[in-house]
Amino acid sequence: MTLEKAVDIFMAEQMPGDSRQARQLARRQLIVEAVVAAGSIRIEDLTERFGISLMTAHRDIDELVERGLLRKARGVVSATSTSQVESSDVYRATRQLDEKRAIAEMAAGLIEPGQSVFMDDSTTVLQMTRFLPARGPLTVITNSLPLMSELRNVRDINLLGLGGQFYNWCNAFMGQMTRREIALLRADLFFVSMSAITDSGVFHQSAETTETKRAMFESSAKRILLSDHTKFERRALHHFARLEEFDAVIVNQGTPPSQIEKMRDSGINVMIAPVKVGG
Structure with missing residues (x-):
């Protein structure tokens, strides 16, 4: 599956009934969108942007890494590279x-x-x-x-x-x-x-x-x-x-x-x- 398709499927996931889980899914969807748009973002910058703790940011990112949507290395999170999608604002502009x-x-x-x-x-x-x-x-x-x-x-x-x-x-x-x-x-x-x-x-x-x-x-x-x-x-x-x-x-x-x-x-x-x- 291409990254573009994987992102589309993830973004289309239905919000669960539990409000805490709904907020978590919404936040993770926005993290994916932000990282794919920028190409790579420091994890510390994500904590500031989304008003979350460093521990929460790592927990979110680890889940997204496990799903194959993002990569994490040395305090930086980036989009998985494929020939189908560019990890930049060019991707966001074409959606x-x-x-x-x-x-x-x-x-x-x-x-x-x-x-x-x-x-x-x-x-x-x-x-x-x-x-x-x-x-x-x-x-x-x-x-x-x-x-x-x-x-x-x-x-x-x-x-x-x-x-x-x-x-x-x-x-x-x-x-x-x-x-x-x-x-x-x-x-x-x-x-x-x-x-x-x-x-x-x-x-x-x-x-x-x-x-x-x-x-x-x-x-x-x-x-x-x-x-x-x-x-x-x-x-x-x-x-x-x-x-x-x-x-x-x-x-x-x-x-x-x-x-x-x-x-x-x-x-x-x-x-x-x-x-x-x-x-």
Whole structure:
């Protein structure tokens, strides 16, 4: 079995009824996702990111190593190498690619020429770059290095890159310096995607990521959440916002109808993006 298939099977495991076991499985799924996305991570960094003890981190990792999903050596955990999957942010960027592109196209359609927009470091928001030239002139503000690279030569886009401490695992600038810069700005729109949606809330496994994106959230007149169907009923540690706080939530057409109905019953503006396979 390839690593890609093994990861897919593990990520699809149903949450057990016991809440402690459910939290454990959710945490281990997020650890796998984080390590596969980054390629390798120090175990100490995982304890900080997930708010767990070193003993708990080793216990989680040992279980994942036993399942053949990760490797552990000299205080560093890494993804199992195969020819089918790269252990880098490239892997994360290609997950649910058709869904992300469909959501990104619908999101870009909400932008009017002349507006200023915050764009976060998520791979879903990154897919919006292909649709932005047609929406110009625009001012785009971002902490994402890949997004800066994609837009650096685009005509009619005034690109403002946020500085701060660079985090290799997500290819983005975050931290206190970044938040200070954000606080000095005001934008018309904010486009954001997060790791998990559960209990009518949006969550992320990284506190630093949550704080940086919240600063953009507070500095924007309208907030748009982009989320493919895999984010629903997943769990992450840090609360970011309630779904009701967003002006719109864009999902793909594969999102369970029960989730869409639940959001609409709560008065949330849900937009469903049709997926074009291979588009």
